[in-house]
Amino acid sequence: MSLDRYIEPMIRELANPTRFMSLSGTLLPWVGALGALLLAVGLYLVWFVAPADYQQGDTVKIMYIHVPAAWLSLFFYMTMAASALGTLVWRHPLADVSQKAAAPIGAAFTLICLVTGSLWGKPMWGTYWQWDARLTSMLVMLLVYLGILALWRAIEEPNRAARAVSILTLVGAVNVPIVKFSVDWWNTLHQPASVFRLGGPTIHASMLVPLLIMAVAFTLVGVTLHLAGMRTEILRRRVRTLTILEAERLDAQAA
Template identity: 60%
Template sequence: MAMPSIHFLANPARFQRFSARILPWLGALTALLWASGLYMALLVAPPDYQQGETVRIMFVHVPAAWWSMAAYALLAGLGAALLVWRHPLAALMARAVAPVGAAYALVCLVSGSFWGRPMWGTWWVWDARLTSMLLLFFLYLGHIALSRAFDDSERGDRAAAVLALVGVVNLPVIKFSVDWWNTLHQPASVMKLDGPAIHPSILTPLLVMAAAYLALLVFLVLLRTETEIGRRRLETAALTGR
């Protein structure tokens, strides 16, 4: 009973009661955060003295990068929960997470490209940060494909869980790529041990957008997990001829 909040959600029926209660509020919070985040990012934040207006791309780019990595850590944790503890909800939640993580990684890659063109003079370079981020996107796509590759959905769940666990080595590579290799991508400026190196006028909108991306991630994962529970229930009913 060390982690009651997790165990509480282990039971699908209880999970559904919990998510049905929380989803409307979380949806409203998500909409509010996105509205204020976009307002601050596009209208309140000043242009950067070096990047000019293109700094506004950071507000959609950086949170997408953070949460696509966090979502992958969750996916790997769910993979472990499925393979090691045969957790009943882990496989369903993993199916719910993967497309959200893929979308976040895609937003990160494309928005970064639109920043790189005016600031670096190129849409893309095969540098360590960009390449490892592209690999993260492909890991998500691989997870989605594998989990749907078998007629027996539980076999697909296990294969995808193995991929999620193997791919987790890519997370530290993404995080530390800017320190380990001399890359075109700049090093971390928020997640630093000695505090962020960004002026509050830029940091505040960035953090509000980060909260907006997180709220959307949680909202979508709960909603999609609920859908997967229902889908699995329909599958079971079809198998038992009900």
């Protein structure tokens, strides 16, 4: 007996957009509320509890939004790359929906990362911008995101657009490890990793705890936006299908 007989219906069940709508509808308010709550706790710790840095003073407060934004930029790109595989390999109907919802959110957090980094760089490094490997690869990240968003608009037919965007997404995924390890591979003005590194974090707990809380809060806010975006995208596709159906019926009546 083939195992496919059991696996296939299971995948179809999970891929069912109606099932996704009911599950995500239940989850969405909880994830959103938890994200908002953690964000409030995180901001309180950042502004009223966490100490000023002995060298940077209060500008270290920029770190608590800059680092989570950078993490979300990579997180959403990896979500998109996984969804691209889902589209190309398994033709999962929700994969393209997920990818399309993730792109603008990822692009927005990449922009936040670049802008806050720049505003942190001016008082600390004396410059808004430096063409070092980390900053440049992050700028490339934003351009890849924008390229993906533009490609969607350029191709009218959704299935062709999904395939083209998926290929571009996977090619662009090369940039993810470049962003992460740029600070190790090249001599950058940007500091090397101090949280996710071999040998553990090098930040003191008084700063690490608020940073991690902010990172989790940002992630939950991002996931909430992603789920909401996927739900809207499913509705958009229903609208498209029904509009085509209506046009076909009107054609049939006219004939």
